[in-house]
Amino acid sequence: MPQLENVTHAYDGRVVLRDVSVRLTERRIGLIGANGSGKSTLARTLNGLVVPDSGRVLVDGRDTRKHAREIRRRVGFVFSDATTQILMPTVAEDVAIGLRGSGLSAAEIDARVGAVLRRHGLADHRDHPAHLLSGGQKQMLALASVLVTEPEILVCDEPTTLLDLHNVKVIEQTLRGLPQQVILLTHHLDSLTGFDRVLVMDDGRIVFDGAPGAAVDFYTGLMARRADGRGEPTALEPGR
Numbered sequence: 039m040p041q042l043e044n045v046t047h048a049y050d051g052r053v054v055l056r057d058v059s060v061r062l063t064e065r066r067i068g069l070i071g072a073n074g075s076g077k078s079t080l081a082r083t084l085n086g087l088v089v090p091d092s093g094r095v096l097v098d099g100r101d102t103r104k105h106a107r108e109i110r111r112r113v114g115f116v117f118s119d120a121t122t123q124i125l126m127p128t129v130a131e132d133v134a135i136g137l138r139g140s141g142l143s144a145a146e147i148d149a150r151v152g153a154v155l156r157r158h159g160l161a162d163h164r165d166h167p168a169h170l171l172s173g174g175q176k177q178m179l180a181l182a183s184v185l186v187t188e189p190e191i192l193v194c195d196e197p198t199t200l201l202d203l204h205n206v207k208v209i210e211q212t213l214r215g216l217p218q219q220v221i222l223l224t225h226h227l228d229s230l231t232g233f234d235r236v237l238v239m240d241d242g243r244i245v246f247d248g249a250p251g252a253a254v255d256f257y258t259g260l261m262a263r264r265a266d267g268r269g270e271p272t273a274l275e276p277g278r
């Protein structure tokens with residue numbers, strides 16, 4: 039279970055996370071907010087990609103400052119641009135690279151890779167050049183390459199942003215069916231249907247925390263008020 043305690047972070051003196059404290063206990067958690075509100079930075083603190091300037095991030099009680107390697111094994115991360123995550127020439131090799139150094143034998147790696155490719159509809163593309171896959175298949179490959187390492191928690195930073203509607207649905211369905219805890223950052227608000235909890239971020243703070251419908255209403259209201267130049271809430275509003 040990830041937990042942020044009084045986390046503040048700045049890039050080049052510009053504060054992008056402001057004293058954020060939250061315990062992420064639910065199985066399906068969404069994180070929404072305007073561009074630049076701090077979602078990706080918060081997400082990156084969860085596996086130690088970003089170490090906060092102050093405060094701490096714990097995953098199952100372990101501080102990301104002190105246990106970075108172990109936490110990276112537990113917390114898988116998927117980005118929006120799958121192309122940047124392709125590291126190897128073929129689909130199977132790309133999935134297998136995550137298991138390098140795992141101590142598994144070549145046969146075990148082969149079996150795990152085969153299983154994950156079958157599960158995610160990529161078995162027929164096993165030996166194909168990864169860069170020739172469609173956008174949707176590349177995103178599925180990125181997901182498979184993380185899932186093969188069997189993380190306990192999956193953080194997905196806008197995994198459907200570059201996809202067409204069909205592939206958005208395919209990725210949504212895949213995420214819904216995973217046994218892992220999923221923390222999903224998205225601008226596709228429909229993707230959050232059925233989620234247990236949705237956080238809304240604004241200017242480095244969590245400004246709403248509640249059920250998906252209420253969170254989406256809050257967020258769309260906030261954006262409408264902003265477009266109108268009307269006042270904005272800055273404090274956490276109770277969502278449940």
Ligand SMILES: Nc1ncnc2c1ncn2[C@@H]1O[C@H](COP(=O)(O)OP(=O)(O)OP(=O)(O)O)[C@@H](O)[C@H]1O
Nearest residue numbers: 049050054071072073074075076077078079080239
């Ligand atoms: N590595 C970095 N160096 C400097 N500034 C950064 C860095 N990463 C993010 N920022 C800045 O921090 C602010 C918050 O960015 P962040 O990516 O966390 O927001 P976000 O809510 O995920 O945005 P988006 O929806 O556009 O992805 C932005 O103004 C961004 O430009």
